[in-house]
Amino acid sequence: MRIFFHCNKTHLHLNSAVRLVNSDSNCSGTVEIFHSGQWGTVCDDRWDFSDAQVVCQQLGCGRAVSAKLSAHFGEGSGPIWLDDVQCLGNESSITDCVHQGLGSHNCGHHEDAGVICEVRLVNSDSNCSGRVEIFHSGQWGTVCDDSWGLSDAQVVCQQLGCGRAVSATQSAHFGEGSGPIWLDNVQCLGNESSITDFSPTSPGQNPLSSAVRLVNSDSNCSGRVEIFHSGQWGTVCDDRWGLNDAQVVCQQLGCGRAVSATQSAHFGEGSGPIWLDNVQCLGNESSITDCVHQGLGSHNCGHHEDAGVICEVRLVNSDSNCSGRVEIFHSGQWGTVCDDRWGLSDAQVVCQQLDCGRAVSATQSAHFGEGSGPIWLDDVQCLGNESSITDCVHQGLGSHNCGHHEDAGVICEGKCVILFSKVIFAQRWKK
Secondary structure: OEOEEEEOOOOOOOOOOEEEEOOOOOOEEEEEEEEOOEEEEEEOOOOOHHHHHHHHHHOOOOOEEEEEOOOOOOOOOOOEEEOOOEOOOOOOOHHHOEOOOOOOOOOOHHHEOEEEEOEEEEOOOOOOEEEEEEEEOOEEEEEEOOOOOHHHHHHHHHHOOOOOEEEEEOOOOOOOOOOOEEEOOEEOOOOOOOOOOEOOOOOOOOHHHOOEEEEOOOOOOEEEEEEEEOOEEEEEEOOOOOHHHHHHHHHHOOOOOEEEEEOOOOOOOOOOOEEEOOOEOOOOOOOHHHOEOOOOOOOOOOHHHEOEEEEOEEEEOOOOOOEEEEEEEEOOEEEEEEOOOOOHHHHHHHHHHOOOOOEEEEEOOOOOOOOOOOEEEOOOEOOOOOOOHHHOEOOOOOOOOOOHHHEOEEEEOOOEEEOOOOOOOOOOOOO
């Protein structure tokens, strides 16, 4: 069954000098800005995921999943209003971002920018009710109504800026969809930031983040990269493999920033197919398979060239992906964080970095056990909006006056629980 719901207010775009066109969805298309009585486009120079995120939020379409370049949705006409847009990602309007000035550009319409947002409601005359659809792997798909309830609907309503959910309807109330059914057995608490947020049973695994995993390591956030395709796990060849490619994998798995793109089977040789070769990511793609590559299964490699990644931060010594002792990777070693001045703002940065929602506790005194090796950070003082724990004020990497009995940890609120209908990642991926 497909699921639907109603929210309790009409969706008003008060910043509505932006729209998405040339698509069958209100939440994807060519970006257009209304200025001086005319709709015009945005040039794709410097256009990236942070810019797309602002547009999706501005339109009440949830999170961005892709920032499109080169007139992906077709060339617009009329003026080109914005160029060299550089957003932080938290602005309330795309025109609040740094740019060249309205109407100032050196572009043609073959460079028109576009976006694809994560979630949409369709088959209704209201922006705040309809069939729920999710964008994944290049396709819009539906959500099954098994276990669907008001808490799940609440997450969608909040995600789309539609207020409180008043009904979680079932049985194709707004008509049956087509294409894939992406989610089943969704069980939200109601405070998650996205319907696709969840706590998978296997660390680092997210079925909707696609079939990617890191193996052959003692960490969920480092290892040999493997892709699931055609019923088989396979590896990635290290030809052209670099930090931008590793960055996509780390973000995809909710492991923060990439610190190393390893080559030459650093984490051991895999077996089975080699699915990707000559991967070239910009670094803002939502999935490693969205990057430029030779084609799935097309390569000229052996497993001695298997690619790997090491991401910057991990949580260890817990049975949850979203709680544990905080460890940082630096100078080739994992090390801990001292709990001097450790507080909820610091924990919040770690939770956000790992895509684990809001911090609920900043633990001290080696609550999750004592670590070993170096203590990398001490006297951490975050505002709470930094993109990485290492961006916060601290003593300097490796500078501290602590022992491991002071190792810091976090407990994050976590994500929705989703049981994927065909593949359930229920094992710890270590080989």
